[in-house]
Amino acid sequence: RINEQRLWDTLMEMGEIGGTEKGGCNRLAGTDLDKQSRDIFVAWCKACGCEISIDKIGNIFARRPGLNNDLPAVGTGSHLDTQPTGGKFDGVFGVLSGVEVLRTLHENNIETPTPMEFSVWTNEEGSRFQPAMQGSGTYVGRFDLETELNKTDVNGIRLGDELARIGYLGDMELGSRNMGAFFEAHIEQGPILEDEKKAIGIVRLGQGIRWYNIEVVGRPSHSGTTPMHLRKDAMLAAAAIVTEMKAIADRHENGLGTVGFMQVWPNSRNTIPGNVKFSADLRNPRPDVLLTMHEELLAFAEKIAEEHGLDVNIDPFWYFAPVEFNASDDVKAATEKLGYSHMDIYAGAGHDACYMADLVPTGMIFTPCLNGISHNEAEYSSPEECAAGANVLLHTMLEASER
Amino acid sequence: RINEQRLWDTLMEMGEIGGTEKGGCNRLAGTDLDKQSRDIFVAWCKACGCEISIDKIGNIFARRPGLNNDLPAVGTGSHLDTQPTGGKFDGVFGVLSGVEVLRTLHENNIETPTPMEFSVWTNEEGSRFQPAMQGSGTYVGRFDLETELNKTDVNGIRLGDELARIGYLGDMELGSRNMGAFFEAHIEQGPILEDEKKAIGIVRLGQGIRWYNIEVVGRPSHSGTTPMHLRKDAMLAAAAIVTEMKAIADRHENGLGTVGFMQVWPNSRNTIPGNVKFSADLRNPRPDVLLTMHEELLAFAEKIAEEHGLDVNIDPFWYFAPVEFNASDDVKAATEKLGYSHMDIYAGAGHDACYMADLVPTGMIFTPCLNGISHNEAEYSSPEECAAGANVLLHTMLEASER
Ligand SMILES: NC(=O)NCCC(=O)O
Ligand SMILES: NC(=O)NCCC(=O)O
Secondary structure, eight states, rough: OOOOOHHHHHHHHHHHTTTTTTSOOOOTSSSSSHHHHHHHHHHHHHHHHHHEEETTOOOOOEEEEOOOOOOEEEEEEEEEOOOBBBBSTTHHHHEEEHHHHOOOHTTTOOOSSOOEEEOOOOOSSSSSSSSSSSSHOHHHHHHHHHHHHHBOOOTTTHHHHHHHTTTOOOOOTTTTTOOOOOOEEEESSSHHHHHOOOOOEEEEOEEEEEEEEEEEOOEEEEEESGGGGGGGOOHHHHHHHHHHHHHHHHHHTTOOOOOOOEEEESSSSTESSSSEEEEEEESSSSSHHHHHHHHHHHHHHHHHHHHHTTEEEEEEEEEEEOOOOOTHHHHHHHHHHHOOOOEEEEEOOOOOOHHHHHHHSSSEEEOOOOGGGGGGTTTOOOOOHHHHHHHHHHHHEEEHHHO | OOOOOHHHHHHHHHTTTOOTSSHHHHHOOTSSHHHHHHHHHHHHHHTTTTTEEETTTTTEEEEESOOOSSSEEEEEEEEOOOOBOHHHHHHHHHHHHHHHHHHHHTTOHHHHHHEEEEEOOSSOSOOEEEEEEEEHHTTTSSOHHHHHHHHBBEEEEOOOHHHHHHTTTOOOOOOOOEEEEEEEEEESSSSHHHHHTTTEEEEEOOEEEEEEEEEEEEEEEEETSSSGGBBOOOHHHHHHHHHHHHHHHSSSSSSSSOOOOOOEEOOOOEESSSSEEEEEEEEEESHHHHHHHHHHHHHHHHHHHHTTEEEEEEEEEEEOOOOOOTTHHHHHHHHHHHHHOOEEEOOOOOHHEEEEEEEEOEEEEEEEEGGGGOOSTTTTOOOOHHHHHHHHHHHHHHHHOOO
C-alpha cells in the first residue's frame, strides 16, 4: 500500500507552484512555473535512484531499474501543466501517484521483474499551445515534431523556444523508450463516480474530440452611423455560431460543444468588429455521431457566411478519434484485489494514455472529484480518494511487471 | 476661400502619425502618437500667432486675437485621437479645417471682430478610455474631472497618468474659455450625403447613445466532461445577448445595436468560459425609443441570467441624450452664400460639438465620405469635399464673429 499522507503532502507541495488565491493552480506549459514543477519531479525521482531522459518534445522519463533491464518497462505518467484556472489534481495527481508508487517501491526495496518508468508529458492541456496531449501525441508519431515545436501561443512565442529556455528540450528520439505497458491515474473531471459512489473508474474508452480554429472576417465600421442592414458584423456571426454549438451538442446523445476562446478585432466599443477568431470543441464517444456533428458545424458556418455576407474560415486542425483501452482488465483486477468499489466509465477529456494506447497495452484509473468540477480552481479530490487511485496504480503496475 | 491643396497636404502629413499600411490611422488617446499629433497642431497654431492653453483634462485651445479681445471668441475644434483601425479624417478633418481657417486668416491679415479659437479635445473616440467625448464632456461639466482622470484602459493605465506623461495635463480650469459660439466640421461617417449627392450636411441633431459594460459570471469547467445541462457557460449567455442587440435594433425605426468589445476569461479552448465582459452600444435619434430599447436590453439580460442560472451584471455607465444644434442656421447661411449643395441631416456618431452645445450656440458641418465608411482604415474624403467643408467653416465663423 502507498502512503496516503505522503501522497497528499506531495500534491499540496506541487500545488504551490503556480498556486492561486482560490486554491487552484495556473501553471501553463513552457512557463517558468512549468520548469519549477518539472525540476522538483526530476529531483524526487533521482532521490529514488531513477535515471532521467528528456525527449525532443520535452517529455520526461524517469526509469527505475528492474531485475532484468532488457525487458520492456511498465510505464505510468501524466502531465504537470494546468489550465489558467486549473486545479491541483488534473494531471498532477497522475504524475504524483507515479512518484508515490516509486517511493513505495524504493523504501520497501522492492525489486520488480521489469524496469518501472515514470513520465511527465509536455503540454497535455492544450491551453497555451494546441492541440492538447501535444507531448504524447508527438511521442507516438501522430504529430510532426517540427510542426509542434513551431506552434506559437497567442503572443507568438514558439513552444520549441520555451522548452529550450526552461531547459527541457531534450535530444532523446521520440517513441524510443522500451516500454511494455502504460497506465495513467487521473481524476475523473466529471460527476459520475461521485454520483454512483464508486472509488475507482475503469476507463474503457476515451471519447472523440474535434478542435477548430474559426475566423469570421467582416468589415469594421462605425457603430453609430452604419445602418443594421449594411453591416458585416463579425461579432454577430460569431455569436450565431456559438449558439449553434450548443444546438449541435443538444441534438446528439452525449454530444458536447464549447467555445472557450475568443479574440475580437479591433475590440473597440464603437467599431463594428471586423474580425473575430474563436475556438470550437466538439466531442462524442461515437465516431459516427462526432462526424455528423462536424458536418453540421461546417454546414452552419457556410450558411452564416452567406446570410451575413462575410467570410467564415474554419480550420478543423485536430481530430482525436475515440480510443479503446486494451489493458483495462489489468486495472479491474488490481481494483478488485484491493477491494475498492468500481465501475466502467469513459473519459470525457483527452489524456496522454489515449495516445500511448497507439504503442502499448494501456489502461486508465479514474478517481472521483468533488461535484465533478475540473478546469476550475475549486477542483478537489480527498486524500482517501487519491490514495485509492495510487494503490490501484501500484498494484496494476506490479501485476504487469510480473507477467 | 481656403487653400484646398494646403488643407489636403496637412491632412496627409497628420495622417502619417500613426499611419497604417492600409492607409488608415491608429492613434489612440494618450499615447506617444497622440502627443506627436498634439505637438504639431500646437506648432502650426503658434506659427500663426496663437496663444496656447491646456485645461485639466488635456483639451488644447489656440486663440487668435481679434479686434476686441474682451468679446467672446468664435470657436471650432474636434479631436486628433483615432480608433485602433481608424481613418485619416474622423476628427482630424475638423481640427485641420480649423488650422486651415487660421492660416487663411493669417496669410490674408484678416482682423476679425472677436478672437477666434481652435481646439483639440481629449479622447473623443472612447476606444481606449470610456466614455466617448470625454474631454468635451468633462469641459462642459457633464463628467466629474477626478473620475475621468482615474479612468483606466484595459491594461489598467490611468488617463491622468498618460496625459501627464505626454505633457498635456494642463492647469486651466474647465469651462473657463470666453467663447460665444462653437462650430465643428466633420466627415459624415455615414452614406447619406454621398447617396443624395450633397456637398454639405447641415447637422440638426446628434442622436442619443447609451453605453453599457456587461459582465456575465458563470462557472469555468471542463469542456469534455461537463454535460450541457450542468454548465454555467458565460460565453453562451453573452452570445445570446449579442444576438438580441441586433433584434432590439431591428425592432425600432433607426435603431442601432452593437457589441464591439469582448474579453473572455480564462480564454482557454477546453475550459467553459467563467466570465465574459463586453460592451453594448444602443443608439436612436428619439429619446423615448432609445429608452424602450434600453429597457428591452435590461429585461433580456435578466431573462438570460435566469434561464442560464448565472449572473449578468449590466452597468449602463453612459447616456448621451439627443441634442439639437441651435446654430445650424448659421451653417446653412454660409453654405448657401458659397453655393454648395446641402441637406439637413442628423449625426449618428457623438461629437465634441454635442457637448459644447450645453454652453454656447453650436453648429456642425458634415462632408461626405466614401461609401459611408468610417472607423475603418479605408475611410476617405476627397480634397474637394474637404475643401467645401473648410470653406463653410471659414464663412460660418466669420459671420458669427461679425455679429
Ligand atoms: N485531462 C484534461 O483535462 N485534458 C485536457 C485535454 C482535453 O480533454 O481538452
Ligand atoms: N465621431 C466619432 O466617431 N465619435 C466617436 C463617438 C461615437 O459616436 O461613438
